[in-house]
Amino acid sequence: MSQSSVVVVGSGMAGYTVVRELRKLDASVPIMLLSADHGGFYSKPMLSNALATGKTPESILSSGTAQISGQLGISVQPYTCVSAIDVSASSVSFEEGGQLGYDRLVLALGADPIRLPIPGEGADEILSVNNLDDYRKFRETLEDKRHIAILGAGLIGCEFANDLAAKGYQVSVFDLSQQPLGRLLPPAAGQFFRDRLTAAGVHFLLGTTVERINKENGRYQLFYKDGGVVEADMVLSAIGLRPRTSLAAAAGIQVNRGIAVNRYLQTSAENIYALGDCAEVEGKVLPFILPITHAGRALAATIVGTPTLLHYPAMPVMVKTPACPAVVSPPDPATKGEWKVEPVENGMRAQYYDEDGNLHGFALLGTATGERNTLASRLPPILA
Structure with missing residues (x-):
């Protein structure tokens, strides 16, 4: 040994x-x-x-x-x-x-990517991208395809949706949440984000779940709650x-x-x-x-011999969606407070304040992303 x-x-x-x-x-x-x-x-x-x-x-x-x-x-x-x-x-x-x-x-x-237990003969062919080898398979499969269905409207699902739409693909995004980036944005900001990506060519099917995926003549039929169906050439899972x-x-x-x-x-x-x-x-x-x-x-x-305690400062996350640039720093779920949402020219600013008026999180969309550093300096550390 x-x-x-x-x-x-x-x-x-x-x-x-x-x-x-x-x-x-x-x-x-x-x-x-x-x-x-x-x-x-x-x-x-x-x-x-x-x-x-x-x-x-x-x-x-x-x-x-x-x-x-x-x-x-x-x-x-x-x-x-x-x-x-x-x-x-x-x-x-x-x-x-x-x-x-x-x-x-x-x-x-x-x-590992979370995979939903979806029935149907097409479900086994759902793709996930979690590493470079997965991405290589995704790009190879993407050739000659036009309509891509994405399961999940979180950060990764929305980034892929924007990327595909920007290259002319038809994109349909499913999510159980009533809005994209449901864990990161308050409702008004979520609607603003949705409108911008919709204008860029992304079609959202929200508040629903895909209940079955069939395959016929090389295409996938995604049957979702309430009886709807979408046909797509590829299915990409980005659940989490x-x-x-x-x-x-x-x-x-x-x-x-x-x-x-x-x-x-x-x-x-x-x-x-x-x-x-x-x-x-x-x-x-x-x-x-x-x-x-x-x-x-x-x-x-x-x-190497210098025991060092891990500290996490506030760490805003950039969402790579050029149709609606976004920077988010969600508050700790245990922090009681409320969102204050303000539209700005070609953007939106959302700030989360606790009951004492202290800033604990934010979401900046569009032109408001320029305020990232100013607001981040006011946030408490994630791990002090």
């Missing part, structure tokens, strides 16, 4: 962020990164607007395994699936056979993500919605850490880039 000082499981943004931060602090510590796929580096957020920006799957990949291994002085093992963690032996086992020991283990496992926790749970590591970690990103098992989409920090699962950046920096310092 070989021994590596730091083993990182996962080659997404979280895995590579902690590796880069480690290298800034220690140029010599041995690092092994295990990847279930090709192991190259790319920016996952680019996938949902690559069509309109003219990017191909090949151009999205910024560094292959050989290049990034040389840049960072690490060993990258592509197409290596970890099947088990032996906490007592400080080792991981592989589906392909063999084991690897570790001094410190970092779980950067990511999350579920943290990957099964590997940790099988090893006896505590999991809740995500792999439970403290403010040092330490799991319930000694010398095992977690960050990114798979991790739950004090009840919070934040699947965005800025939380990963802060977590990677803090964890790297902790691993």
Whole structure:
């Protein structure tokens, strides 16, 4: 059994962020990164607007395994699936056979797309885009298609809808919510956002669910609640993500919605850490880039011997929908208060105030997005 000082499981943004931060602090510590796929580096957020920006799957990949291994002085093992963690032996086992020991283990496992249990012979052909390989399949399947149905009007669903509509595709978006971005926008802002994307060519079917997907003559029939039906050439699911926790749970590591970690990103098992989409920090699962950046920096310092408590400042999220640019910083659900919504020229400003008049969140649409930094400076930190 070989021994590596730091083993990182996962080659997404979280895995590579902690590796880069480690290298800034220690140029010599041995690092092994295990990847279930090709192991190259790319920016996952680019996938949902690559069509309109003219990017191909090949151009999205910024560094292959050989290049990034040389840049960072690490060993990258592509197409290596970890099947088990032996906490007592400080080792991981592989589906392909063999084991690897570790001094410190970092779980950067990511999350899986949520799939709805929809019946019908066409349901098995629903696509999801969660990585570059998924996106390559999506682009290949998209050739010669005209009408794309999207399940989910959240952030990713709306970004894909805008991207497709901008390239001339007919787009229908289904969601149980009465508005797009239902978890991020108050109703008036949600209506403004919907109107702008509708004008750009996106057709929303809201307050409904797809109950069956049939396939006939190469096309899909999406039967939705109240008896309606939409025909489409492709179905893309963007319902949401579920943290990957099964590997940790099988090893006896505590999991809740995500792999439970403290403010040092330490799991319930000694010398095992977690960050990114798979991790739950004090009840919070934040699947965005800025939380990963802060977590990677803090964890790297902790691993090299300087225990560093994770702090999350206010971290507004940009919604990549050029038809209606948006920046959102939703309030903590536990904060009691109300939204104050104001139209501005070619935009809308929504601010969430608590009962004492303190700002706890905002949603800025259109021209109002220019106020992002000013309002963000007034927000309380997510983790102080």
